[in-house]
Amino acid sequence: MTTVAQRIHDLDQVIRLRRTTKPEKMNGNSIPEQTIRELLELADWAPTHAYTEPWYFVVYAGEAVKRFCKDHAELYKQHTPEDRFQAGTYEKLEHMGDKASHLIALCMKRGDNPNIPVLEEIAATSCAAQNILLAAAARELAVYWGTGGQALKPAMKEYLGLGEADQVLGLLYLGYADNVLVPGKRNKPLEQKIKWVS
Ligand SMILES: Cc1cc2nc3c(=O)[nH]c(=O)nc-3n(C[C@H](O)[C@H](O)[C@H](O)COP(=O)(O)O)c2cc1C
Secondary structure: OOOHHHHHHHHHHHHHHOOOOOHHHOOOOOOOHHHHHHHHHHHOOOOOHHHOOOEEEEEEEOHHHHHHHHHHHHHHHHOOOOOOOOHHHHHHHHHOOOOOOEEEEEEEOOOOOOOOOHHHHHHHHHHHHHHHHHHHHHOOOEEEEEOOOOOOOHHHHHHOOOOOOOEEEEEEEEEOOOOOOOOOOOOOOHHHHOOOOO
């Protein structure tokens, strides 16, 4: 039986040691579907204003990750003027998920409650995303949140079947890697990001 103090300590450690792991550092091993379901179930406990629950996850597994990445590269090609197209970017996008197990397109689906501003729906979806990141860290899974390529572009929204008012927040690549829980770095001291008022 763990004590409250132990649980707090464990949670603090997960928050501190959660790190971004780039997909190229992943090792190609598959995450059990049940584990991915656990992450999504925990995401669903994020807070929302007025129970709008705006998050929407498109989950790719195994070969579907590779197909998604190929399609992502093609979207980049289709929507980039010829003089700006870079073969290196195409290849990077195409092979981004080669060693990942799953990819989750992290989406905000705008509901029909006009009293809730878009900002709140994006904030709530970000909370759901953080639940995924922390739950993944607690299970020593590697995760990368990417917004490059076409991830934030209208073409990706269309590809995922989203509506005009919806928003893609990023692509989460998940897998296994060595040493996923490590101390990180922050550039600005915390005190610069706080104003104490008393
Ligand atoms: C909204 C969002 C978008 C991000 N997009 C990218 C990205 O496109 N490329 C990238 O290398 N990292 C991206 N990251 C991951 C950050 O680079 C990473 O969180 C940051 O370097 C801090 O490292 P840590 O997560 O290990 O603490 C993104 C993170 C967030 C929250």
